[in-house]
Amino acid sequence: MYGVDDGADTMAETLEMAKMAYRNGTRVIAVTPHSNTPGSKNNFWHEGLCERFLEVKNAVKEAGIPLQILSGQEIFAKGEVAELLKNGDLITLNGSRYPLIEFPFKERSENVFKKLESVLAEGYVPIVAHPERYEFVTENFDSLIKIQKMGCLLQINTGSLEGNFGRGAKANAKKMLNHHAVHVVASDAHSPYVRTPVLGDAHEYISENYSTDFADRLLLKNPKAILENKTI
Numbered sequence: 001m002y003g004v005d006d007g008a009d010t011m012a013e014t015l016e017m018a019k020m021a022y023r024n025g026t027r028v029i030a031v032t033p034h035s036n037t038p039g040s041k042n043n044f045w046h047e048g049l050c051e052r053f054l055e056v057k058n059a060v061k062e063a064g065i066p067l068q069i070l071s072g073q074e075i076f077a078k079g080e081v082a083e084l085l086k087n088g089d090l091i092t093l094n095g096s097r098y099p100l101i102e103f104p105f106k107e108r109s110e111n112v113f114k115k116l117e118s119v120l121a122e123g124y125v126p127i128v129a130h131p132e133r134y135e136f137v138t139e140n141f142d143s144l145i146k147i148q149k150m151g152c153l154l155q156i157n158t159g160s161l162e163g164n165f166g167r168g169a170k171a172n173a174k175k176m177l178n179h180h181a182v183h184v185v186a187s188d189a190h191s192p193y194v195r196t197p198v199l200g201d202a203h204e205y206i207s208e209n210y211s212t213d214f215a216d217r218l219l220l221k222n223p224k225a226i227l228e229n230k231t232i
């Protein structure tokens with residue numbers, strides 16, 4: 001969604017990203033503008049974002065791109081996330097039980113556990129955004145396994161597999177794949193130039209190094225189940 005954060009700047013860029021995603025095999029995409037971010041007071045799901053979402057959805061349709069656009073946010077874990085979700089200030093992916101939640105890169109694992117527990121307690125199933133980029137995962141991989149056992153879902157960025165977020169993130173991402181401590185691989189797309197919405201390379205990489213079944217699960221089946229609010 002253009003003009004709302006550090007993603008696309010213009011509608012033209014948004015449409016280019018939609019075309020790119022479609023050409024690369026994506027058929028459904030959830031927009032995830034940064035929300036509840038530090039330093040911002042009301043960076044919530046407000047009327048303006050809702051209007052922008054509908055505008056983008058329409059423009060994609062009018063441009064003849066057969067890509068389904070669904071709502072969502074990448075929620076920064078700040079304040080009472082569960083409360084904010086309940087009263088509609090923050091939203092889950094396509095109205096499901098699954099909010100996408102990100103943490104400060106240097107957050108301590110105890111704080112992450114606490115925050116996730118409070119969200120789980122309200123009946124939501126948090127998807128932890130790009131944990132391979134977090135310091136506590138590099139320091140102690142068991143913390144991530146604990147989060148998985150708590151019932152949260154784990155999402156890897158395609159860019160991490162390519163080494164775009166450093167050697168540590170790449171190593172963590174591969175470790176997550178090796179341990180099956182991952183449920184979704186997603187683009188974390190920001191523009192049509194860098195951090196693009198291309199997922200095909202990740203599917204190919206996982207198919208070749210693990211199995212096609214595993215790649216399908218992470219890039220097709222699980223994301224579909226999430227957006228349809230089904231159990232993983």
Ligand SMILES: [Fe+2]
Binds near residue numbers: 074
């Ligand atoms: Fe993020």
